[in-house]
Amino acid sequence: MLLGFRTANVRSLREEQELSFVVPEGEESDTARTVELSDGRQLRVYPLLGIFGANASGKSNVIFALKKMREAVLSSYAQWTSYQGIPRDVFALDPKAEEESAFYEADFVLDDGVRWTYGFELGSTRVESEWLHAYPKGRRQEWLDRDASREKVFNFPNDRIQDRALLARTTRPDALFLSRAANDNHPQLTRIYRWFQQNLWDVTPETEIAQREAFTAGKLLDEQSRERIEELLRVADLGITGAEVERRPGKAPVVRLLHAGESGESVSLDWEHESFGTRSWFALIGPLLLALDTGAVLLIDELDASLHPRFAAEVVRLFQAPWANTRGAQLVFTSHDPSLLSSPRGGRQLEPGQIWLTEKDKQGATEVYPLSDVGPGAEEDLTDSYLAGAFGGVPRMAAGQIGRKLLTARAQGAERA
Structure with missing residues (x-):
């Protein structure tokens, strides 16, 4: 400490x-x-x-x-x-x-x-x-x-x-x-x-966002981490109900966030269509949880x-x-x-x-x-x-x-x- x-x-x-x-x-x-x-x-x-x-x-x-x-x-x-x-x-x-x-x-x-x-x-x-x-x-x-x-x-x-x-x-x-x-x-x-x-891990929200997005996406593949990541997305009141993640050997996983639709069903959006604020929050979640887990x-x-x-x-x-x-x-x-x-x-x-x-x-x-x-x-x-x-x-x-x-x-x- x-x-x-x-x-x-x-x-x-x-x-x-x-x-x-x-x-x-x-x-x-x-x-x-x-x-x-x-x-x-x-x-x-x-x-x-x-x-x-x-x-x-x-x-x-x-x-x-x-x-x-x-x-x-x-x-x-x-x-x-x-x-x-x-x-x-x-x-x-x-x-x-x-x-x-x-x-x-x-x-x-x-x-x-x-x-x-x-x-x-x-x-x-x-x-x-x-x-x-x-x-x-x-x-x-x-x-x-x-x-x-x-x-x-x-x-x-x-x-x-x-x-x-x-x-x-x-x-x-x-x-x-x-x-x-x-x-x-x-x-x-x-x-x-x-x-x-x-x-003393350094994070600047506006830089290295792609690497941190990939890190958080990788954590979604772990069921225990996934539950916490989805909860942090929901608690931020983004209208997000969950996330879909697709594993790609040798590459970063593909992520689609699920949003509450008008009919009550969840609708997935391509990552490129998410707002910069949503992506910044998603990219920050991975390092946050890693720091909390390791002290x-x-x-x-x-x-x-x-x-x-x-x-x-x-x-x-x-x-x-x-x-x-x-x-x-x-x-x-x-x-x-x-x-x-x-x-x-x-x-x-x-x-x-x-x-x-x-x-x-x-x-x-x-x-x-x-x-x-x-x-x-x-x-x-x-x-x-x-x-x-x-x-x-x-x-x-x-x-x-x-x-x-x-x-x-x-x-x-x-x-x-």
Whole structure:
């Protein structure tokens, strides 16, 4: 389970920014799950976080940074040899940023209850630093301390890692130690590597839709999965009563959704005749169920981009509901839609600690902060206050401002002509 993530010098995230799933101390929560740690302590952890903000405020860059950390862990040893230098996306509006390292750190708990912190800093041509800490008894154990600026780059306090000398000797300066160890199926470190392999899955509703449609269609061939997929299609109120699926060896299955007809009988439509919204929802169901079934951390950028607000709200409910999310799956999503802050019947769909806002400063750098830091009132309507700009995270624009700017530009253009 992911507890927190920190990053710096990644796209618009210039200074260090933090995203935390842990319920702030003293804050009540009806949605948080209790995580039992190996030292006997308990943590209250949210099942999902939503990131809201104006266009170009850096929302997607938080998802991007999480995804890039995963890619680095999985790819640095085998694939980075084909690059001229280390692939990075540093802050572009300050020339000094290219000379500085990109920073990533994840805080997570494995199935045995042991808490781990793993992170690294990437320079343009080498891994500047890398560290791994464990907390089996509540106190920090240092497993790995790598610093490229030292004469002895690798340090292994208390010699906990097996085969450490061989791994250090055969880890390239531009590759992560963790990636190198996992390549040899290291008995201790491979489980850390696999956490990244099995989490931080990135989904953007408007892209890779064909592959996700095929994945969901394949899940329809399994009777247990089929029942849940059809139920999710029906609950979205699309007028869908079921689905037909035709197996094709070596190819993606053919799907036809069944719609309620005027005579009461179900009518099947060719896939090409389904609306984009229906297809987007169908394509998202497969990855959603996979994450819920495996307890993975799912990343969805622009949740509302191609989904009706009702569909987006249904995604939130799936991760919030203990009866649907039985394995501790987590979700990080970005959205423009303030309706996700409140439930249709009144009240709050997301708690203040689950709502994260992004704003850019005058230098173009993004700040990420939770709504719980702003301290909204207990009875305050979060949607109304957010739209009014009380929390930040919305465009600084007066009504009609765009139209006035266009008229001014047109008049200036006419004068020059």
